[in-house]
Amino acid sequence: MAAPAKRVEQLDRVVIRFAGDSGDGMQLTGDRFTSETAQLGNDISTLPNFPAEIRAPAGTLPGVSSFQVHFADYDILTPGDAPNVLVAMNPAALKANLADLPAGADIIVNTDEFTKRNLAKVGYAVSPLEDGALGDWSVHPVALTSMTVAALADSGLSKKDAERAKNMFALGLLSWMYSRPYASTLRFLERKFAKRPELVAANKAAFQAGWNYGETTESFSVRYEVKPAKMLPGTYRNITGNAALALGLVAAGVRAKLPVFLGAYPITPASDILHELSKHKKFGITTMQAEDEIAAVGAALGASYGGALGVTTTSGPGVALKGETISLAIALELPLVIVDVQRAGPSTGMPTKTEQADLNMALYGRHGEAPLAVIAPKSPSDCFHAAIEAARIALTYRTPVILLSDNYVANGSEPWLLPEVSELPDLQVSFATEPNTEDGRFLPYLRDPETMARPWAVPGTPGLEHRIGGLEKADKTGDISYDPANHDFMVRTRAARIENIPVPDVEVEDPDENARVLVLGWGSTYGPIGAACRALRQRGLPVAQAHLRHLAPLPANLGEVLKAYDKVVIPEMNLGQLAHVVRARYLVDAVPFNQVSGLPFTAATLENMLEDVVKNG
Amino acid sequence: MASPTIPITPVKLTAKDFKSDQEVRWCPGCGDYAILAAVQGFMPELGIPRENIVFVSGIGCSSRFPYYMNTYGMHSIHGRAPAIATGLSASRPDLSVWVVTGDGDALSIGGNHLIHALRRNVNLKILLFNNRIYGLTKGQYSPTSELGKITKSTPVGSNDAPFNPLSLALGAEATFVARTIDSDRKHLQSVLRAAAEHEGSAFVEIYQNCNIFNDGAFELIKDPGTRDEHLIRLEQGEPITFGADNRYSVVHPEGSFGLQVQEGGTPLVHDATVDDPAYAFALSRLSGSDLNTTPIGVFRNVKRPTYDNLVQKQLQDAQAKAKGTQEQMLSDLLNAGDTWTIL
Numbered sequence: 001m002a003a004p005a006k007r008v009e010q011l012d013r014v015v016i017r018f019a020g021d022s023g024d025g026m027q028l029t030g031d032r033f034t035s036e037t038a039q040l041g042n043d044i045s046t047l048p049n050f051p052a053e054i055r056a057p058a059g060t061l062p063g064v065s066s067f068q069v070h071f072a073d074y075d076i077l078t079p080g081d082a083p084n085v086l087v088a089m090n091p092a093a094l095k096a097n098l099a100d101l102p103a104g105a106d107i108i109v110n111t112d113e114f115t116k117r118n119l120a121k122v123g124y125a126v127s128p129l130e131d132g133a134l135g136d137w138s139v140h141p142v143a144l145t146s147m148t149v150a151a152l153a154d155s156g157l158s159k160k161d162a163e164r165a166k167n168m169f170a171l172g173l174l175s176w177m178y179s180r181p182y183a184s185t186l187r188f189l190e191r192k193f194a195k196r197p198e199l200v201a202a203n204k205a206a207f208q209a210g211w212n213y214g215e216t217t218e219s220f221s222v223r224y225e226v227k228p229a230k231m232l233p234g235t236y237r238n239i240t241g242n243a244a245l246a247l248g249l250v251a252a253g254v255r256a257k258l259p260v261f262l263g264a265y266p267i268t269p270a271s272d273i274l275h276e277l278s279k280h281k282k283f284g285i286t287t288m289q290a291e292d293e294i295a296a297v298g299a300a301l302g303a304s305y306g307g308a309l310g311v312t313t314t315s316g317p318g319v320a321l322k323g324e325t326i327s328l329a330i331a332l333e334l335p336l337v338i339v340d341v342q343r344a345g346p347s348t349g350m351p352t353k354t355e356q357a358d359l360n361m362a363l364y365g366r367h368g369e370a371p372l373a374v375i376a377p378k379s380p381s382d383c384f385h386a387a388i389e390a391a392r393i394a395l396t397y398r399t400p401v402i403l404l405s406d407n408y409v410a411n412g413s414e415p416w417l418l419p420e421v422s423e424l425p426d427l428q429v430s431f432a433t434e435p436n437t438e439d440g441r442f443l444p445y446l447r448d449p450e451t452m453a454r455p456w457a458v459p460g461t462p463g464l465e466h467r468i469g470g471l472e473k474a475d476k477t478g479d480i481s482y483d484p485a486n487h488d489f490m491v492r493t494r495a496a497r498i499e500n501i502p503v504p505d506v507e508v509e510d511p512d513e514n515a516r517v518l519v520l521g522w523g524s525t526y527g528p529i530g531a532a533c534r535a536l537r538q539r540g541l542p543v544a545q546a547h548l549r550h551l552a553p554l555p556a557n558l559g560e561v562l563k564a565y566d567k568v569v570i571p572e573m574n575l576g577q578l579a580h581v582v583r584a585r586y587l588v589d590a591v592p593f594n595q596v597s598g599l600p601f602t603a604a605t606l607e608n609m610l611e612d613v614v615k616n617g
Numbered sequence: 618m619a620s621p622t623i624p625i626t627p628v629k630l631t632a633k634d635f636k637s638d639q640e641v642r643w644c645p646g647c648g649d650y651a652i653l654a655a656v657q658g659f660m661p662e663l664g665i666p667r668e669n670i671v672f673v674s675g676i677g678c679s680s681r682f683p684y685y686m687n688t689y690g691m692h693s694i695h696g697r698a699p700a701i702a703t704g705l706s707a708s709r710p711d712l713s714v715w716v717v718t719g720d721g722d723a724l725s726i727g728g729n730h731l732i733h734a735l736r737r738n739v740n741l742k743i744l745l746f747n748n749r750i751y752g753l754t755k756g757q758y759s760p761t762s763e764l765g766k767i768t769k770s771t772p773v774g775s776n777d778a779p780f781n782p783l784s785l786a787l788g789a790e791a792t793f794v795a796r797t798i799d800s801d802r803k804h805l806q807s808v809l810r811a812a813a814e815h816e817g818s819a820f821v822e823i824y825q826n827c828n829i830f831n832d833g834a835f836e837l838i839k840d841p842g843t844r845d846e847h848l849i850r851l852e853q854g855e856p857i858t859f860g861a862d863n864r865y866s867v868v869h870p871e872g873s874f875g876l877q878v879q880e881g882g883t884p885l886v887h888d889a890t891v892d893d894p895a896y897a898f899a900l901s902r903l904s905g906s907d908l909n910t911t912p913i914g915v916f917r918n919v920k921r922p923t924y925d926n927l928v929q930k931q932l933q934d935a936q937a938k939a940k941g942t943q944e945q946m947l948s949d950l951l952n953a954g955d956t957w958t959i960l
Contacts, residue, residue: 035955038955038957039957232959233960234958235957235958236957236958236959237954237956238955247950247951250947251947251951254943257943261707261708281931281932281934282936282946283946283947284932284936286707286708286928286932288703288707288928290700290733291729291730292729294700295697295703295730295733298693298697298701298703298730299700299701299703299704299707301701302673302701302702302703302704302705302706302708303704303707304704305691305701305705306704306705306709306712307709310704324697328693332691418956419951420948421944421947421951422944459668459670459689460668460669460709460711460712461668462666462667462668465667465668465687465688465689467683467684467686467690467691468690468691469684469691469693470676470692470693470694471692479639480639480684
């Protein structure tokens with residue numbers, strides 16, 4: 001591929017959205033472009049957006065799948081609000097995404113798909129390429145399908161198979177446009193089609209044809225470069241939240257020196273964690289695809305009882321089903337990690353769309369007084385550390401912990417500064433091996449004075465045979481007890497056990513230390529809130545940001561932090577669940593700002609809202 | 618026990634060693650007492666150290682059982698014992714895991730877990746105390762109550778056809794299926810012995826009398842005056858006959874899918890190891906709600922890989938191929954894929 005002969009422009013950031021039919025391979029295309037971009041050293045943030053249907057009817061609006069990648073020469077926090085470039089593989093992809101495009105953005109359209117039939121499917125009477133409807137944008141019509149087929153004329157592939165390589169043509173073109181290094185993509189194709197050399201050759205040829213087309217056609221007069229970002233030194237990889245979370249669980253097992261037992265039932269958007277962990281048996285990780293959500297958590301709890309790190313991964317509907325078993329784990333005081341990759345509810349809701357509306361369920365969604373620890377990752381790579389933290393709390397304090405991820409961080413990706421294994425927290429615990437009273441008895445509910453944890457006496461330990469169960473326990477002995485004073489004591493003890501878990505103070509980001517407005521967030525809203533705050537500060541509008549990782553227990557300094565500001569704003573992708581907690585607990589008149597559209601906040605939305613608060617109080 | 622992964626103790630234990638310090642609190646006259654005594658009396662035979670034995674139960678009268686056994690035990694939640702026990706057994710091949718459940722616990726609220734534990738052939742010994750009634754909730758009909766049963770929740774008779782628990786277990790691919798009776802200690806222990814020797818899921822239905830809410834449910838096959846005319850004792854390798862002077866035979870009529878009881882004729886010779894579950898299923902169909910011809914004993918006892926062994930083998934195979942320490946492998950895993958370095 002020859003050196004570029006065209007004008008090269010420097011950009012500091014670009015947002016590209018690849019959109020097509022769900023069978024067009026847009027997720028793969030976006031993923032490869034992201035990988036190339038990572039190799040170059042740009043900072044990256046990505047957002048896939050796809051329908052729940054595996055293959056919705058071809059060419060229809062519900063069938064549109066897209067992948068957005070934001071890359072820059074500085075550190076970025078979100079996948080970007082509005083694309084600078086839209087790649088639209090068919091009329092549906094154009095129509096579904098047009099509203100998000102700012103004027104002047106580039107649109108690359110696959111003209112081969114703009115047939116009368118495809119246009120009719122999405123309600124275009126006349127092609128928007130011909131009636132001037134796209135006058136606000138810079139449109140690049142490209143006969144992507146037919147040029148791909150032509151490039152593969154000698155490949156021996158059928159026309160239909162050749163057409164399927166059109167996503168690689170698009171990738172080649174975009175890789176040329178943004179001067180991406182493509183060696184990793186060629187290697188990827190060799191791996192992916194290792195058993196089909198003809199497909200390796202065809203996909204590479206399609207990629208090259210796309211690249212060459214960019215170089216030769218007059219339709220593209222400018223080529224762009226985005227320089228590497230200044231990032232902390234170290235080794236990076238691009239990672240999605242689900243993958244990071246799975247690796248965090250692997251790491252937790254290694255650092256605890258315990259086998260990990262995952263019980264899971266397939267559910268969007270959590271299944272990828274099950275898939276990933278099923279590959280890592282050499283770490284002693286057992287994955288059980290259970291018959292249902294209840295069995296999944298039951299098996300995990302059974303494994304915890306036997307001395308493993310029991311984990312179950314699911315989404316909101318699954319947590320609802322697991323509630324009774326989680327309550328049992330609270331009564332048994334055994335470690336258990338419950339991962340909830342939140343999606344839009346209620347009921348089946350929108351399984352592939354994001355939401356933060358399971359916070360109430362995580363905090364309160366069980367019968368009786370049933371407290372547990374709740375933590376939430378703030379970004380894709382943070383899922384790794386959050387998983388380790390969840391395991392640490394579960395193991396140290398012998399409690400179930402709910403880890404509240406969501407679809408946005410689970411499927412989004414960003415560069416991850418790889419940690420040194422030796423620097424990860426040491427999670428080793430000791431099992432009880434001996435009686436714990438002076439007269440040689442074993443009392444299963446005699447607590448460690450510091451952690452309030454009861455001994456973890458696993459079956460197989462001689463002399464410590466004991467019975468536990470869901471009936472109320474007598475303090476210390478663990479015998480069945482209906483004593484009123486004992487129940488009151490145990491309920492308060494279980495609450496205190498969680499409340500007393502030490503968690504780090506919440507930190508406030510207020511670089512100029514002059515803000516009067518604090519934005520408080522939790523979980524995946526970290527990126528958009530952070531981007532909005534930065535934008536405001538650049539405009540001279542001071543605003544402070546605090547972000548919660550621990551939702552239960554809350555950081556000890558939170559009340560003090562909240563009371564130090566004139567105004568506290570809490571943006572959430574729910575109807576104000578954290579705001580409720582904060583108002584009830586701290587008597588702070590926090591202002592909720594809520595969006596439950598199934599999509600993450602854009603930085604611009606938050607910036608506009610916060611600008612009003614900062615200026616007008 | 619037939620699992621080579623479970624240790625054996627040289628110490629001779631007695632029934633007393635298996636009694637916990639908890640006061641037994643079933644209703645006076647409950648069939649559960651007899652079962653508890655039979656199990657405690659049988660346990661020393663296993664030769665397994667107490668600490669390697671775990672009883673897991675659900676909810677219901679029967680599920681109080683673990684509190685009374687001086688082993689490890691968990692009284693869990695309604696219907697979920699097979700699921701919890703599956704996680705325990707699959708991750709701890711050194712444990713002998715027993716599930717104690719009832720007709721409501723196993724066949725109603727926990728039906729799904731029961732059938733899936735059986736199909737996986739998890740190395741669990743599942744004792745289902747069937748009294749055909751809900752006792753702990755004070756007398757509602759259960760999924761094994763006979764059609765038309767009048768109970769607190771069905772004052773004019775239930776409209777639910779009952780399960781045949783053995784047919785259900787066989788349909789769920791169970792490898793070991795047996796039935797016994799609470800009051801026949803010798804038979805109960807012989808069935809427990811066979812169950813314990815079986816590697817994989819062993820499903821044992823124990824007819825158990827609830828003297829408060831369903832007294833006499835099994836009287837026809839317990840009363841010495843009637844039982845011999847109705848109770849069919851299955852013995853491996855023996856002809857299946859019963860009644861005075863063995864006057865009844867269980868036969869397989871030509872052209873029929875099922876088995877029949879008839880006077881005289883050539884009885885079938887019982888073989889629980891027949892691979893085709895159709896035979897054990899046909900045996901299970903001999904008895905209905907009326908108990909008129911009720912086989913007890915081991916219906917089916919066949920070998921199939923256990924879930925536990927398959928899970929452990931995959932782990933061992935992967936670990937045998939692994940190179941380096943866990944920390945090194947973890948570091949390699951984190952650094953896998955397309956990485957880049959910033960200096």
